[in-house]
Amino acid sequence: MYELAPEPTSEQFARIAQAITPExxxxxxxxxxxxxxxxxxxxxxxxxxxxxxSVVRQYPPWHANENPHPGIV
Known part of the structure; x- marks a missing residue:
């Protein structure tokens, strides 16, 4: 079984939300x-x-090795 990405921190969630809407x-x-x-x-x-x-999809660490352009389908 593959390892999932770690849970984002509160600060990371805040930065993601603020990237959508600064306030x-x-x-x-x-x-x-x-x-x-x-x-x-x-x-x-x-x-x-x-x-x-908003839904946050986080690719696992191994994904970068298999697909150097995550998010591009």
Whole structure:
């Protein structure tokens, strides 16, 4: 079985949310199951007066060796 990517830190989740919307404040995070070989998390954050969610897909360490261009299909 392949090793999954490690759980992102609170700071990493905050940076991801702020990359989407600079004023974003993370409310919660939760792991999704069923990502096959990738770690999947949901970030719930508040920005611009509304609550939003985004899915974060994190490729495992071994993926970089097999595909030097992750995210390009």
């Amino acid at each position: 974003a404040q993370v409310i919660s995070t939760r792991e999704l199951v069923g990502g096959i070989s990738c770690r999947m998390d949901v970030i719930t954050f508040e920005a611009e007066g509304s609550t939003r969610e």
